Amino acid sequence: MAGSLVNPADSLERQNEKLSIIAAALMGRVEQSTDAAGAAYTQFQRAAVLEQEVRARTRDLERALDLLNESNARLAAANQETEAARSNLANAIETVQEGFALFSPDEEMVMCNSRFGMHMPDIRDRLVPGLRFADYVQLVSRSSHLALPDRETPQQWARRRMDRHKDTSVIFNVRMDSDRWVQVGEHRTPDGGTVILQTDITDIMRLERQERERILDDQALLIRATLEHLKQGVCIFDRMCRLVGWNQRVGELLSIPVGRFNIGNSFRTIFDRFRNEFRFLDETTADLVEDWANGALRSGALSFEVEHVSKRTLAVFMQEMPDNGFVISFTDISAERAAIRAISEANETLERRVMERTLDLEDALSEAERANASKSRFVAAASHDLLQPLSAAKLYIASLESDMLPPQPREIVSKAANALQSVENILAALLDISKLDSGQANVLVSTVSVDVLLSQLRDELGPTASAKGLDLRVLRTGADVLSDATYLRRILQNLISNAIRYTDSGRVLVGARRRKNAIRIEVWDTGPGIAEAEHDRIFGEFQRLNATASAADGMGLGLAIVDRACALLNHPLHLASDVGRGTVFSVEVPIAPRGPVGKPAGGPSRDRPQNRLQHMIVLLIENDDELRNALTLTMEKWGVDVLPCTCQDEAERLLADIDVAPDAIIADYQLEQGRLGIDAISAVTAVHGDIPACIITANRSTGLDQLCDRLGHLLIHKPIDPAALRGFLAASLR
Structure with missing residues (x-):
């Protein structure tokens, strides 16, 4: 490498070796060199430095070798501990009474104990580490020692087993040959592996079966005792329509000796006799019952009623059971049906009586309605007839009160007026009650x-x-x-x-x-x-x-x-x-909506006008002589010139004779021969123009109020209040 005499990638031994060769070469050159002493010293100096570096690298190499030796010792100790732990784990697993197997997250068997698969000797030798889980399931499904459920193939069992394998934790029981049972528990490990435990539960299953059989025997005795205490007759059939239970009451109700009932008797054996001695009381037929029992028409419970030749009536109820068997109950309802017939006959008799009473009540009600209508008409007519003379009496007394009388007669007249006012109030109340009760208001x-x-x-x-x-x-x-x-x-x-x-x-x-x-x-x-x-x-x-x-x-x-x-x-x-x-x-x-205010109750104003009524001409049309005379006398005392008439024709003739138009018209609503005062007013105003008019009447119907309002006529009810009459006359002048 450039800039370095030693390759750092080499090992320490190799570097030291190179450095030694270089140092020797340098020393040789120094010794053989003919250069000046300064150059020789420089070469020597370089050699000393190289020697120091060689020594430092040697020390580093020694330390590295020591660390490597220490690591190797530790690794050996760890391997020993691992082997010991593996041996302990294997020993511990081997001492477990259940079969044990561990599968890795990759679905391969890591280890198992000797009891794993002990109930399946034909595949036990193939259950070894490295076996994949799916292959393990296939081996189990094809084992000759596995008792598959009814109508289930090994392939179906394997698919169902793999579906359960998807759950995090699952426990289920597997039946083996020779009536042995194994409980399989499967659980996930934290790293995604799978642990399988196989426990022999044959003894537990046999004890449970014995206890179940004992309970069933006790229940059978209890059911037998219960059936015998029922008032209903009961027969129980299995899904093959074979008799498996009954009580003595059923023999009594069906008139069949108890000795004829035997375990395993077919439904047809009992039903044939039932068919011959009973008749159906509704739309149910014998064929329908037999088809239901055979399972062809079991869409629900079946109930019907039958009658024995001895007139005994039974209610029959057939109900399917969870195991596809069915139970039939027979209830004697002869007394209930007899009671119903008696009630029906009593109802018919009662209905006839009720009908008769209803007709009588309808006649009585019609008579009462006629009497009530007659009463209402009588009260209305009587009120009208009484109000006529009462009005006359009040007007006569009012005329007397206006005269200058001594104190004692004046007091008597005042008391008479009060008495007449009481009579008026009572008549008004009776008339109101009559209208409200008759529905004519x-x-x-x-x-x-x-x-x-x-x-x-x-x-x-x-x-x-x-x-x-x-x-x-x-x-x-x-x-x-x-x-x-x-x-x-x-x-x-x-x-x-x-x-x-x-x-x-x-x-x-x-x-x-x-x-x-x-x-x-x-x-x-x-x-x-x-x-x-x-x-x-x-x-x-x-x-x-x-x-x-x-x-x-x-x-x-x-x-x-x-x-x-x-x-x-x-x-x-x-x-x-x-x-x-x-x-x-x-x-x-x-509350009324915003708008014009309607006419308040109370009739005309009772304020006494200050206008003078002298020489005012008033046409009075009243068919009752007393009331006509009283009105005439009262108004004449006020200075009014009264033209009294009994009917419309007389009023028309009188006005034509004197050729004068009256200042006001006062007419009774009901005149002779069914004629009305309103018509008389219309006839007069048609000739003489618009004239203020007043209707006096004992009729207090709202319809008449509406009619007078529409025509613009004042309505004063009898008995006539003199103040109201005088107020009308004063208003007419205004």
Whole structure:
């Protein structure tokens, strides 16, 4: 190599040898050289340096030889330990009672003990190190000592064994010849190798089999005892349709001597007798049962009923078992079927009786409906006929009150007016109840201003509350609701009137609470309260908690009307009360969308106009003489010139004779011969132009309210309130 006299790749001995040769050559040249002393000294100096390097390399070589010798000693010791460990491992494996084999990660056998494969002498000599695992499985599958499962070939067994080899750990049992069993355990080593352990479990399997047989014998005795205690007859057949078990009850039910039942009897032997002495009660046939038993139609359990010639009825149930055998149970249901027949006959008798009673009830119901309709018509007609003279009486008394009477007669007239007002209230309540019960109540849902409605009721009922010393407070709500104005007014009027009537001191508060899509109008009082047991009763007709109250205080119909009207309008009604402290009634009414406010309940304004009515001409069309005279007298006291007529024709003739158009028209809704006051008004206005008109009637139907609103006529219900009549006349002048 360039720049070096010694090749570093050579061994130390070779380098030392070269250096010695070089040193000798240099020394010779020095001795033979004729150069100057300085050159000779230089060569000598070089030789000394080379000698030092040779010595250093020699020492390194000696140290390397020592290390090599030490390593060789250690390697020899390790080999000895390895051989000892291998020998110990082999001895330990050999002492293991199970067969042991180790396969490398490359699926080659590394070692095994002498017990590995001891149950298969025909392949034992071939189980040696270097054998591949797949070849080992093939050898085992073809061993004559391996007892293969039924219908399984060596190739199939080998494939199944290789599938198990894919698992990390697996344990399974293998049956050998001579009724011996080997448990094979296969586990993976950390480096991916495989350890196989083979354990002889023949003794364990035989003990387990003996225990199983003993348990089966005990179970057989238990099953036999159980079968004998069953009320049902039971027969058990194996998959070959051979009798393997039964109880004595089956012989009793099938009328077959117990001696005819023997182990191994075929199903046909028993079924032939069964076929001859029983008949099927449903669509099941003997052929169907036999096909099911033979396995042709076993899609599920089979049940049917049969009847013996002795009239005994049996329920038969056939159920397949897991081993493809089947069990048949026979249950005597003669008593149940007899009971069912008796019940069926009783039902038929009962149905006839029910039909008869139903027809009777239908007749009674029809009679009750006719009576109820007749009652409703009677109440309506009676109310109308009674309201006619009542209106006349009220008008006569109103005319007397306007006259200057002495105090005592004036007091008598006032009491008579109050009595007539009580009669009017009772008749109105009866008429409302009649309409609500008969289903003839018409509902007109519109937008109603709660504030306007409550304001009218405050003005109407305030004097009554003040007379009792009560504080009647009505809070503004600012809400519009969707309801029937007439019925909603009637509901609130009754609730407030009741609160005033039954409260002796304190106050009555009327207000509203907003809910999500509704408001709850509440009437609070400080009265005596209502016990919880009375909450349902007070909504009945003619129910009053204060038994000492007079008829002038009402007949107990107010809350009955409220309850029915709330149900008609679908407005929830609530009651809460604290005995001794007070009561609150509340009605939930849906809030109306933004829009015009509907006409509130309460009729025309009761404000007394200041207009003078003198010489006002009013055409009055009323077929009832007393009411016509009373209306005429009342209006004439106000200075009105009245043109009284009994019918439309008379009114037309009278207006034609005097050739004067009236300032207002007042007509009864129901005139003689089925004619209507609305038609009379239309006939007059057709000739004389648009004239303010008023209809007076006892008819309180919503349909009539709608008709009058559409025609622009004021509607005043009988008995006629003089203030309402006077308000109409004043408005007509305006």
